[in-house]
Amino acid sequence: MNEPEIRLIPKEQYLESLSLSEFAFQMELAPQAREEKIAQWKEEEHWGAYVDGRLAARMMVLGLHTWLHGKRWAMGGIASVATWPEYRRGGLVAGLLRNALRVMRENGQTLSYLHPFQFAFYRKFGWETYTETKKYEIPTALLPKLPAQAGRVIRPGEDVELLNSIYRSFAVRYNGTLDRDDVWWKQRIFANKKGQAAVYYDAANAPCGYVYYQVKERVCQIHELVALNREAQKGLWRFIADHDSMIDKVTLSAPSDDRLPFLLENPRIKQEIMPYFMARIVDLERFLQLFPFAAPEGQKQRQSEIQLHVTDEHAEWNNAWFAVRIESDGSVRTEKMPDSEGANIASTPSIACDIATLTTMMMSYQRPAFLWEIERLRGDEAALDLLEAIIPHRQTYLPDFF
Known part of the structure; x- marks a missing residue:
């Protein structure tokens, strides 16, 4: 096989690209869905690997935004990776992945997410698991038994502005959620998940939660249940329970730290935790400059500086030493160091890891102490203690798919 050429797929080759996706993912689009895909085509998102002038493999790099520790970050979503079997x-x-890393860096996309067909495959390229999903199946008889709340439930139709205002207040509480726009709601939520929305308004007439769900064949499938407070949570579950004459069970997904079973009279419901998406830091220097480190508690910290050595086989710009310093005002500063300085680790506590380990740690999916225990972090315990102090805790979650 000749050396492949990687380039953007022109629109006139979209049907060829779509045929590859249909074959790889064993699906067949209806004519209307096919026309919608063509209308939504963005040439800058579609990359192909060509062998002897023929499209042999394809990949999408989506321009998205995500929430991480309360900050909004530009993120490149890797999707629709497909190859013809003969290639x-x-x-x-x-x-294609190495090209995507270069493109995302140029586009200022500091992070990247993907849904893996195989976790081990993408780990080789620096992506690592960052979130899980908890799935419930609840028989109708075991649904929460709650009194009527002071607020009310209204069906708003596909009111993107209303639903997104509630969702955004919810999403910013987690690491790894998407910051959705109108197009995402219309093309990814409403188009792909058939159902109805119901919004809970509290006694002051403020919208503070919604459920987007479908009732079909006596199953209530909850696509999303978003509650900003306990009252909204109770009001929405009361609303779902009032469907009892129509349904035999409820299915839904939730963050992995969700504690719904504890609130039930009988918590013995079916629940399953599944690893979900993977993440990767694309531009480490930029990432560390933007990262909202926590201020350590002064005297409890034994050191005010560490050296961090990161290896990245597929993005050479991330192979570097970084100084992480705690300033006198409690703020944290990072600086990329020349190799000659980074090699001198005698006087400053240091720690080393690969880009995948660093990513899952900074996403707060796995803590430094655990990564040290399983030998994914190496170095001085003083550096480990400082990392534990300055990396904030926050639950990861992603209710979307791409």
Whole structure:
């Protein structure tokens, strides 16, 4: 096989690209869905690997935004990775991924997410698991038994502005959620998840929660249940329970730290925790400059500076030493160091890891102490203690798919 050429897929080759996706993901789009896909085409998102002039593999790099520790970050979403069988195991996807890292860096997308077909495959390229999803199946008889609340439930239709205002207040509380726009709601939520929305308004007439759900064949499938406070949570579950004559069970997904079973009279419901999406830091220097480190509690910290050594086989700009310093005002500063300085680790506590380990740690999916225990972090315990102090705790969650 000749050296592949990686370039953007022109719109006139979209049907060829779409055929590859349909084959790889074993699906067949209806004519209307196919026309919608064509209308939504953004040439800058579609990359192909060409062998002898023929499209052999493809990948999308989506321009998205995500929440991390309360800050909004530009993020590149890797999606629709597909290769014709006769070209597999030829390094085409590896080439597309390396190209995607370069493109995302140029576009200022400091982070990247993807849904893996195989976790081990993408770990080789620096992505690491960052979130899980908890799935429930609740028989109708075991639904929460709650009194009527002071507020009311209204069906707003596809009111994107209303629903997104509630969702955004919810999403910013987590690491790894998307900051959705109108197009995402229309093309990804309403178009792909059939159902109805119901919004809970409190006694002051403020919208503080919603449920987007579908009732079909006596199953209530909750696509999303978002509650900004306990009252909204109780009001929405009361609303769902009032469907009892129509349904035999309720299914839904929730953050992995959700504690719904504890609130039930009988918590013995079916629940399953599944690893979900992976994340990767694309531009480490930029990421560390923007990251909202926590201020350590002064005297409890034994050191005010560490050296961080990161290795990245597929993005050479991330292979570096970084100084992480606690300033006198409690703020944290980071600085990329020349190799000659970074090699001198005698006087300053240091710690080392690869980009995948650093990503899952900074996303707060896994804590430094655990990564140290399983030997994914290496170095001085003083540096470990400082990392534990300055990396904030926050639950990860992603209710979306791409």
